[in-house]
Amino acid sequence: MTNPEVLKSRARALHLFGLLAHWPPAGTADWVEPLLQWEEDERSRRSLERRLREAHIGRFKALCDFDWLWPKRCDRAAVEDLMSLDFLQEAANIVLLGPNGVGKSTLAKNIAHQALVCGHTVLFTTAGQLLGDLAALDSDSALRRRLRHYAAPDLLAIDEVGYLSYSNRHADLLFELVSRRYEGKSTLVTTNRPFAEWSAVFPNAACVVSLVDRLVHNAEVISIEGDSYRLKEAKERSEQRAKQRRKANS
Known part of the structure; x- marks a missing residue:
């Protein structure tokens, strides 16, 4: 399992303040790391979609x-x-x-x-x-x-x-x-x-x-x-x- 302090830093970077407020009991739970990974992946995906729209590259041949x-x-x-x-x-x-x-x-x-x-x-x-x-x-x-x-x-x-x-x-x-x-x-x-x-x-x-x-x-x-x-x-x-x-x- 990833170090709890590393997980806490990831939660802080994601501004998950509700999770951070309950960190002592939640920080060692099995579901915390998958939750953080899901949130990071989703934010990365949405960020890419937004930047693609704003870039106006359009269609092109790979x-x-x-x-x-x-x-x-x-x-x-x-x-x-x-x-x-x-x-x-x-x-x-x-x-x-x-x-x-x-x-x-x-x-x-x-x-x-x-x-x-x-x-x-x-x-x-x-x-x-x-x-x-x-x-x-x-x-x-x-x-x-x-x-x-x-x-x-x-x-x-x-x-x-x-x-x-x-x-x-x-x-x-x-x-x-x-x-x-x-x-x-x-x-x-x-x-x-x-x-x-x-x-x-x-x-x-x-x-x-x-x-x-x-x-x-x-x-x-x-x-x-x-x-x-x-x-x-x-x-x-x-x-x-x-x-x-x-x-x-x-």
């Missing part, structure tokens, strides 16, 4: 089903090493760089989900959603609250940077957010544009160089090269339907 042979270039060992989540302990950033459809979002969602399962707080969003949300706020107090919301998670994943162009205000807001998280929390970014082209994403924004500098400092940049996997799947579906039609008409 890493075990990822087609590593399709990209012409993708450092599988580096991606799998990220799943250890060591980068979170170092407050390091991650940048997944590559053209459309090579699996950047899928990899980002797998990393984000792994962080959630391991007890970290996570928020997954697209650049358009994030910057649109921040730019729509018309008061300084509301903006500060929203920036704190995005700055708070252990891991903030910003998907699809580079797919749209943004104003100087959007650039300033992203710079402010990255600065708040700088060297304190990890930020994961997926982008289809090399950093030399970010001036086209944020035209005429004075902070672009500083934004990139803070984002890539103490960051791991993983480049992925290849053709669109979505186009490959669409072509395969089209060929399969054509085959079925020929078979039905033969």
Whole structure:
């Protein structure tokens, strides 16, 4: 049987004050340890469910089903090493760089989900959603609250940077957010544009160089090269339907 003092510490951590008030007679009962374990397991399950809802990761293909042979270039060992989540302990950033459809979002969602399962707080969003949300706020107090919301998670994943162009205000807001998280929390970014082209994403924004500098400092940049996997799947579906039609008409 587990040491009663250890059980008492677990009950205190769970704030089971009614049980603690009757600890002398109850602390050595056979049912106490299973009760504590049930409560811990249930709270852990509910915590994971809540964090999953709040993370907004959505549906994604598991890493075990990822087609590593399709990209012409993708450092599988580096991606799998990220799943250890060591980068979170170092407050390091991650940048997944590559053209459309090579699996950047899928990899980002797998990393984000792994962080959630391991007890970290996570928020997954697209650049358009994030910057649109921040730019729509018309008061300084509301903006500060929203920036704190995005700055708070252990891991903030910003998907699809580079797919749209943004104003100087959007650039300033992203710079402010990255600065708040700088060297304190990890930020994961997926982008289809090399950093030399970010001036086209944020035209005429004075902070672009500083934004990139803070984002890539103490960051791991993983480049992925290849053709669109979505186009490959669409072509395969089209060929399969054509085959079925020929078979039905033969």
